[in-house]
Amino acid sequence: MDIRASRPGFHQVTFRWTEDRPAYDVVVRLISHTDRAYDDGELDKYLMVRDERSWALTLELPSALRTSYQLCPMYGALVRGEVVDDERWTAIMAAGVADPGNPLVHPAGCTYGNPGPASVLELPEAPSRDSWVTPADEHGVVRRCASEDGSVVSVYEPVEPRGLAVMFDGARWTDLRLPVLLDNLIGRGEIAPIRVVMIESIQGLHRHDTLPRPEVFAPFAIGTAERWATDGPTALIGQSLGGLAATFTARLRPDLFDVVVGQSSSFWWDEKELSGPAVIAELDHGPATSQRFFLEAGTTEDLREDNRHLADVLTRRGYDATYREYEGGHDYACWQIGLADALSWAFPRS
CATH class of the missing domain: 2.60.40.10 (Immunoglobulins)
Structure with missing residues (x-):
C-alpha cells in the first residue's frame, strides 16, 4: 500500500x-x-x-x-x-x-x-490510536464472570475505582484490547480509576436477539450497574444499536445512569418494542434530568442526521451534551478513538 x-x-x-x-x-x-x-x-x-x-x-x-x-x-x-x-x-x-x-x-x-x-x-491527519496499542503498566485486572443463565461479563477492576462504565458488545471491546487503553488513560492521569463492565452475552443470546428487545437488555444493564456501582458517576455506553439501547435504558433510570455515550447510535431504528424516534421524542418532551450525553457519528453515515437532531434537542433542553463527527463510517476503528475521548470527558481525574 x-x-x-x-x-x-x-x-x-x-x-x-x-x-x-x-x-x-x-x-x-x-x-x-x-x-x-x-x-x-x-x-x-x-x-x-x-x-x-x-x-x-x-x-x-x-x-x-x-x-x-x-x-x-x-x-x-x-x-x-x-x-x-x-x-x-x-x-x-x-x-x-x-x-x-x-x-x-x-x-x-x-x-x-x-x-x-x-x-x-x-491517513496522516487521522487521530492516533497509540493508547490502544502501546503497552502500559497495569492499573487494573480483568476477570470474566459467567452466570447460570448464560450471561457473561468481563470486569476491569482498578485499585479504588471512582466510577463505573457499563458497555454493550463487551466481547468486541475485549478483543480490541480495551484494558490496555484503560491502563494507559489511568496511568497518565487522563481519567479517574474506573471499573468497566463489558457485557459479552445476555442469557447466552446473540446481540441481534438482545439489543432490539428492551425486555432483555434493559433489566440486565440496570441490574449490572446496580451490582457494580461505585461512589462515582455511572456511564452506559453503546455503539450502533447498542447506542440506542444505552439511551433507552438510561432514560428508565436517570437516578442510576449519570452519563450516556452513544457512538453511531441507530436512532433510525423504529420497531414496536424499540423506537429511536420515540426515544428522541421522550428526550424532547419528557422530564429533563441532569444526565450528560456524548454522541458521535461518521461523516459517511446516513444516521448522522438523526444523531444531529438528538444533539439539537439536548442542547435546546439545556443538557450537558457533546456531539461531534469524525472522518469515517460505522466502524470500530473510529469508535476506538471516540471511546477514549468519551471516557476522558465522562470520568476526568479531579
Whole structure:
C-alpha cells in the first residue's frame, strides 16, 4: 500500500493484491466508503484493475480518514458492470481478507458481514490510536464472570475505582484490547480509576436477539450497574444499536445512569418494542434530568442526521451534551478513538 499527498486535505492511497489463483474481480471494501457505494449502486469505483497476476487501485481519500478495510477477491463471477443485489453483496463481504501489505489489523469479528480480521487504514491527519496499542503498566485486572443463565461479563477492576462504565458488545471491546487503553488513560492521569463492565452475552443470546428487545437488555444493564456501582458517576455506553439501547435504558433510570455515550447510535431504528424516534421524542418532551450525553457519528453515515437532531434537542433542553463527527463510517476503528475521548470527558481525574 502506498500513501501520497495530493490536493490539500486529501491523500492518494494505492491498494495492491497479488493473487494466488485467478480472480474475476477484487473489491476494495472500505467500511467508510465502499459500503455506502453499494447502497448507492456505485460499487465499480472500488474495483481493482488487473495487470497479469497483480491487482491495484488508487483512491483519493480525506487526509483525516481512519477506516477498517478488507480486500475481497471474487472467484465465482464478475462484479464489474453487473447488478449487485443483497445476496451478491453478502458474498462480497464474506470474501474479504486483511491486506497482507498492512501490519495494522483489527481482530476477527469486528467487521460487519465478515468473521475474519480486517486491516486498518490511518491517513496522516487521522487521530492516533497509540493508547490502544502501546503497552502500559497495569492499573487494573480483568476477570470474566459467567452466570447460570448464560450471561457473561468481563470486569476491569482498578485499585479504588471512582466510577463505573457499563458497555454493550463487551466481547468486541475485549478483543480490541480495551484494558490496555484503560491502563494507559489511568496511568497518565487522563481519567479517574474506573471499573468497566463489558457485557459479552445476555442469557447466552446473540446481540441481534438482545439489543432490539428492551425486555432483555434493559433489566440486565440496570441490574449490572446496580451490582457494580461505585461512589462515582455511572456511564452506559453503546455503539450502533447498542447506542440506542444505552439511551433507552438510561432514560428508565436517570437516578442510576449519570452519563450516556452513544457512538453511531441507530436512532433510525423504529420497531414496536424499540423506537429511536420515540426515544428522541421522550428526550424532547419528557422530564429533563441532569444526565450528560456524548454522541458521535461518521461523516459517511446516513444516521448522522438523526444523531444531529438528538444533539439539537439536548442542547435546546439545556443538557450537558457533546456531539461531534469524525472522518469515517460505522466502524470500530473510529469508535476506538471516540471511546477514549468519551471516557476522558465522562470520568476526568479531579
